[in-house]
Amino acid sequence: MIFSGIFHSSLGGFTVIRGVAPLGDLARCSKFDPDFQRNLIDTHCQEIVRFLADQHYCFFPEVVLSASLQFDFDKFKGRDRRSPLARIYESQSFSSNVNGLSIKVVKSKLPKLILGGSNAPEIAYLDLPEDRLEEGLRLIRIDGNHRLSALNDASPGDARNKLPTPFCIVLHEYADNAQRFEKVTFHNINSKQIPLTSEENLRLILQDSTLFDDKTLLESQSFGPAYYLARKVLADIEDRYLAGLAKPLENRRTLALSLTQFLVARDDTISQAKDAATLDAQVPRLRNAFQMVNAIYQRPNRDKLRENGCHGVLIAFLYFSLQNEGKQLQAFERWVVNNRIDHLAPASTIRGLGYHYHLGRTQAVDVASLVSVFESIMTARKRQIFISMAFQEETKETYETIKKTVQQINEKYQLDIELREIRIDFFNKGHSYTIDDEVLNVIEGSGLLIADLTFGNRNVYHEIGYLMGLNRGKGLEQENFILIADKKARGEELESNIGFNLKSWQQLRFDSTRQLEEGLTESLEIFYRLK
16 A cells, blocks of 8 residues: 655654545554543444544544554674665655555655745655555654544445545654654654634634535534534524623533533433424523523522533523423432532633533533433432321222322423332232232332331331331431321321321321322422422
């Protein structure tokens, strides 16, 4: 495989070959060194794959590779002791007796003005023999690993293999310590530049409808629905109505795109929207979400949220405001504040993160992880409620009221937490079993126990005691049970019939099913942190 290009010295005297070659050839003849290069970022690889598929805007800077000129003088029988680079400059050729790599330099007929030189530039031909490629001979990737790795899964006939790609091959002598040279070059390329921030890049894309019209944003593989919707959201944002969000809106384009990319991946309504009209219809929904979250940020005790302006936290707030009519928003707000999530540093203050990420990357706070953690916490309290009571005609109304209250909680909040009452007399394992043992197993596997003390049932006391013992043995607080008692059914007898060891525990006593329903609703909302 032969690569040809202009042969010259660059900047601090580095000898380089600059040219253009098929992308597939550059990928096949090179490899990355894990000792100093970062591992591939899957999301970035996918971005590059989509980018290469969009022939209309397919352009990127040159790929930088390194060629180590190896020569074993102990095996050499001739008198020529010149270094590899000296041979190239003086004899116009070099051939390695170690790996077969060879270079030939010839005078060209190109104009003298190229590269600003006084003489016509020289053309170098770098040859990597096919048999040596099969044995593992490779150039080292200094810059462009993601671009080249995008072809890892490409078939031989893939059109991307033929894309003409600019390259720069830096030549160095193996005696100079090849890896040190490559590490230093990699460091200089990646540390001596300050890339455009996402906000600066997006200003060109989202706000210039002449260069990038709506149709281009929506249909181009380089952009897509998230970019189109981000432009529409930006046009709909009114700063005067979103004073609480002033800080994160300082980088509004980054915020808008990060939000819409997350929603395209996670929100069912938006992920299914592909055409302009359907996406346009989501803009009022998003406007309402901004207003709901702005009200939270403007509260007197939400200074940290306003001051930090962290995009990741804000996007999570916006996401929960869109789900289930915002019924989880209050619980999420409490979780954020109680766990000091509102103290997280804004993305712009963290070097290499947030606003300095490549377009389309996540924030300094990974929104998906933040949402996932909260949703996991919401389901962490086990979903089953064990009802401990004497199931008889006198307790029928109490049981039905408990069942009704649980159903109302489910309907009101529409959470992933499924409150399901467990009555052991309704429990069927599909085979015979010892009821006492199964009762204890179900209690241990439930997240909450509701115990009716009204009729002093011995099994109820046994089950309460068992749960208390479990809690103590596990070092848990005694906070996963609710004690209830019907004052109307027992009257004055109730006080004397409740065991001494439970009298000091707070109880929900009621005179009517409505009073039970109201008290139990409040207790369940507090227990499941819904208010």
